[in-house]
Each structure stands twice: as structure tokens, then as C-alpha cells.
Amino acid sequence: MGDKRGLRGKVKAVSQAREKVWFGVAIAFYAFVAIAVAEAGLGVLLPSILEAYNLNPATVTLLFISQTGGYVVAAFSSSLISSRLGLARMLLLAAMLLMGALIIYALNPFWSVMVAAGVLLGLGIALIDAGINTFIVDNQQTNHLVGMLHAFYGVGALLGPTIATSLLAFGLNWRSIYLVFAGVVGLLVVAVGWAIAQNYRPMTMRVNAAQTSAKNNLRVALRTPTVLLTGLLLMVYVGAEVSVGNWAYSVQNLSRGIPAVVAGYSISAYWLGLTIGRLTLGYFMRRLGAVRTLDISLVLLSIGLLAWWLVPNLSLSLPLIGFGFAAIYPATIALLPRRISAALIPAAIGFVSSVASLGAASLPSVIGWIASRTSLEIIPILMMPLAVVMVIVHRWLAGTVTSDQRSVTSDR
Numbered sequence: 001m002g003d004k005r006g007l008r009g010k011v012k013a014v015s016q017a018r019e020k021v022w023f024g025v026a027i028a029f030y031a032f033v034a035i036a037v038a039e040a041g042l043g044v045l046l047p048s049i050l051e052a053y054n055l056n057p058a059t060v061t062l063l064f065i066s067q068t069g070g071y072v073v074a075a076f077s078s079s080l081i082s083s084r085l086g087l088a089r090m091l092l093l094a095a096m097l098l099m100g101a102l103i104i105y106a107l108n109p110f111w112s113v114m115v116a117a118g119v120l121l122g123l124g125i126a127l128i129d130a131g132i133n134t135f136i137v138d139n140q141q142t143n144h145l146v147g148m149l150h151a152f153y154g155v156g157a158l159l160g161p162t163i164a165t166s167l168l169a170f171g172l173n174w175r176s177i178y179l180v181f182a183g184v185v186g187l188l189v190v191a192v193g194w195a196i197a198q199n200y201r202p203m204t205m206r207v208n209a210a211q212t213s214a215k216n217n218l219r220v221a222l223r224t225p226t227v228l229l230t231g232l233l234l235m236v237y238v239g240a241e242v243s244v245g246n247w248a249y250s251v252q253n254l255s256r257g258i259p260a261v262v263a264g265y266s267i268s269a270y271w272l273g274l275t276i277g278r279l280t281l282g283y284f285m286r287r288l289g290a291v292r293t294l295d296i297s298l299v300l301l302s303i304g305l306l307a308w309w310l311v312p313n314l315s316l317s318l319p320l321i322g323f324g325f326a327a328i329y330p331a332t333i334a335l336l337p338r339r340i341s342a343a344l345i346p347a348a349i350g351f352v353s354s355v356a357s358l359g360a361a362s363l364p365s366v367i368g369w370i371a372s373r374t375s376l377e378i379i380p381i382l383m384m385p386l387a388v389v390m391v392i393v394h395r396w397l398a399g400t401v402t403s404d405q406r407s408v409t410s411d412r
Helices: 002-040 042-053 057-085 087-107 111-137 143-169 174-197 214-221 223-253 260-281 281-288 292-312 318-323 326-338 342-373 378-398 401-411
Strands: none
Touching: 002 042, 002 087, 002 143, 002 174, 002 223, 002 292, 002 342, 042 143, 042 174, 042 223, 042 260, 042 401, 057 087, 057 111, 057 143, 057 174, 057 214, 087 111, 087 174, 087 223, 087 318, 111 143, 111 326, 111 342, 143 174, 143 223, 143 260, 143 281, 174 223, 223 318, 223 326, 260 281, 260 318, 281 326, 292 318, 292 326, 292 378, 318 342, 326 342, 326 378, 342 378
């Protein structure tokens, strides 16, 4: 009788633990939908912003550059902020910064103010990205969900341009659409605020910096080649992904003369390809392993990029590019804990996630600057060397699992 009661007690405890974890997972999934909507909608709205402020592709890149400041701050502070405040309070701060930036985008009439607000947007997105990735990957109950987490980013990235294209077609202006995006992020503010009010421990628990040596772990992580190269790979990947998402509409509509609605929905097809790739990622990683899945993804990506460049009217090129991109971020993040010591995981994931966000601001800016001095048709060509860099860094990382762990141990 006592054994049965004990067994029931254990089953109940496990069930309650799972319920608690899944509440955090739901917040994590929605957080990635929200930041993706905010990021991916820009590509469709970019021509409207250009017209409203009388800009060219070179000057509009200031909006991307301004986000870089926020990404840089997050890269070196996200793990420290989380260790002091707890994840939930960091997420609340980040979501409020992001929502505030989107409201400024919508309401202010001055280009300089919009550029300044980009710093807040970059910081908010990067802190959410780093915190949520760490929450999912650094937990044995949830680390198998990293592919699904990034699939929800794909869902948001699909919704962003779809919402923007549809609302523009119905006659709303781009400022009103940014208010809609701010409302999407506002729901995240409410959810995280509720988690704090209910003292949801998996997210509100503060980690004592003296016990975990957060600063020391960050310092060691920044001296670890695997961490730095993972950051480089993800920075190039995210920069390329966002560059396609932000500039493909302009390439298709302004350079190639494809009708605006068709061009808008072609961007949605790009994000749909990425979403499908991430929804099926778990199957391929189980069957092939993460490294081989990345190999195949990079081949498909290269084929898609070549097709976008050489066959302008091929409608399948953008969704194929999205599908090829799909595995790169989640599979690389999933591999990182196998390549470094356990103590470095929070600092390393926080750093590489924020550096990846840095790529989202810097590479589209550089590409836009080059396009303004040549033509929009240079953009598909510029994607090819980025794919080559990703292949080289990925293959280097694939062969350095054990050696880096030994070097980290000796450093400490």
C-alpha cells in the first residue's frame, strides 16, 4: 500500500513538473513568434518606408546599423543580466523595449528618431533570443524542442510579411501595421508579467552570480574557439537569412517588375519554406544526425541561391532557400552543448545568440549599401560567398568536438 502511494506521489510530481515546464515552453514559443513577426515584416514595409522618408537603399541601412548597438550590448550582457534578474524579468524588460521601439516606429514623424529606436529594437530582440535559447537548450526536459522552437520563429516570420502584405492591400499604411506588430509583442509582455506575478520558478529564479561565476564563464567562453566560430557561423547565417527576407521583396518588385502582391506573397513562401524545414527538422536529425542534416541543408541552400540569381522568374527558388536555411540555426545551437563544457553553456548560448542577431543588422546594411551603388540585382550574387563561409565554418566545427572541451578544461 505504501509503495503504491509512493508511486502515485512520484507520478504526480513528474506530471506537475511537466506542466510547469510546458508553461515556460509556451511562452518561449510565442516569444519567437513575436520577434519573428517584428523582424520579418520589415521586408514588405521597406519600400513604404523609403517613400515616406524619401530615402534610398543606402540611407535606409541606417535603420539596420542602429540595431547593431543593441545587439552588441546584448552579446556581452545577456548571461549576466539573466543571472542577476532571472530570465522572466529579463524577458519582460526586453519585450517592453521591443514593443516601445515598434510604437515609436509607428507614431513618430522623424527618420532620426526611428533610427535611434532601432537600438531599443535590437536590444529587445537579442535579449529575448539569447534568453529563450538558453532556457530551452540548457534543460534536459526541453532541449529536444530546439528545432520546434525555431519552427515557431518560422511561423512568426511567415505571419509577418503575410500580415503586412494583406493589410497594405486593404489600404492600411505602414505605420498602422507597426502598431499591429506592437500589439503582438504586447501579448508577450502580458504573458511574462503573469509568469512573474505567479512566481513561475523556472523563469523567475535568480542564479547567484557568486556560485555560478557568470563573469568567469563568459570570459572563458569568449576564449573558446568553438564558441567564437559558432558565433561567426550563426552571425553569417542570420545575416543572410534576414538579408533575403528584407531585400527579396525589393529585388522581385522594384528590380524584376513582379507585381507588389505577388512579390509580397513570394516572401511569405520563403518563410513558409523555412517553417516547413524546421517542423520536419526533428525527423531528419533523428535519421541523419545534426551534422549530416546541416551538410544537406547547405547543399540545398546553395542550389536555391544559384536559382534565385540565374533564373529570376523561378517561383520555387525562394521557398527552397528558406528550406535550406531552416536547419542551420537550431541544429548548430543543439550541437553546441556537445562541443563545450556544461558550465559554459548559458554564457556561450547567450553570446552566440546575440552575435547572430548582430548579423541580422550588419549584413543587410552592407548589402543595401552595395546595392545602392550598383543595383538590386547584386543582392542574389552576394548571397553566394556567405553560403561558402557557412560551409567552411560548419565543416571545421564538425571535427573539433573533443579537442575544444579539453582546451576549455585546461583554461579553467
